[in-house]
Amino acid sequence: MKAAVIVFPGSNCDRDVAVALHQASGTAPAMIWHGDSTLPDLDLVVLPGGFSYGDYLRVGAIAALSPIMQAVRRHAERGGAVFAVCNGFQMACEAGLLPGALMSNAAGKYVCRHVAMRVENTDSPFTGGYDAGQRISIPVAHHDGNYFADDATLDRLEGEGLVAFRYDNDNPNGSCRDIAGILSDNRRVLGMMPHPERAADAALGGTDGAAMFTSMVETLS
Template sequence: MKFAVLVFPGSNCDIDMLKAVEDTIQQPVDYVWHTATDLSEYDAILVPGGFSYGDYLRCGAIAQLAPVMNEVRKAAEQGKFVLGVCNGFQILTEAGLLPGALIRNNSLKFRCHPVELKVENANTAFTNAYEEGEVVTIPIAHGEGNFYCDDETLAKLKANNQIVFRYNGDNPNGSVAGIAGICNERGNVVGMMPHPERAVSELLGSTGGARMFASVLNAFASQAKAGAANGAGAR
């Protein structure tokens, strides 16, 4: 399985993300610049945190116009796996790959500390190694992590089981319904504000994020197995 870690001007969690892939699942992974126009060789695309393009206009508003995002949209449509973390989540919402928007924390302050997350959906490509209802500790680091959507969108997220993570206990940013992460209807695109790549070792204070990388490896293996079975059936 081959991973791409996208790099925009202002990204600052790209190294963390690449090292998380190398250290947790030992798979090939490359940095891919925002001007790239071909992601066909990659099975998973990781959109890291940071301050892409200085967060001018809105967080992710300029990054979603980068050439590479056209390829991310194609990859998502093809069923490839896409994870956006923090600024990456903001970029995915701005790009229309996920619903809702991320706005200023209700405290109007930057929040940077560990939080408890409850796994609401353990059937996505990035959460299948967790148990539904499990609580894990993963850090946040954001000033615009307040997930917002209208009532109609929230009802749809609930009905389609698209809420992946909620904050357990304290809601650090005022997100609607305590939402910390969501997915698309297909479950191959996930966005979240907390940083799983910063929670893959006890040396970092938690291993709560490590199984997200194991999960996508599981999903890829299942996808490959299903494809092989379909191919055999066609013969």
């Protein structure tokens, strides 16, 4: 699988996700600086977690205008896969790759712990390694993970099966309809707040996230 992780000023999960991809595929992904304006031919682009641009203005807003994001948008428009985690999810929404927005957590606090979530959609390159309804435990670490969209958008996401993950009686941020992760219309872009790369090796205290990386390798290679 030809994968690349985009590195923004303030990214801090770029190396974690690179290690998880390397372990699953046997090949290290390319690390591409946000200031570049072109991407090589790729099967997968990762927008990693972190605090790009110090969360100035709105989370992900400045990163969404980085030079590389035009190339990421073209990659997505061609049907390329994009895996957007945490700050990456925030960027993907700001860049219009996914609908909605991520707001401050309802309790006004930064949350850093494992959460229980349910796999809602197993028909995507990211989630095919799970059973429908499977309950998994993945860590979150965010202050702005409160997914918001208007009711019409939420109804559409649910109606078309584009909700990938839901918090399972364990919503850490107040997100609409307990949404933890969503897919694009063509199911090739996934945005999620929890960090599967932090639960992809037993040494990290959990392996429930590993199936996402093996699924990506199997489907996208």
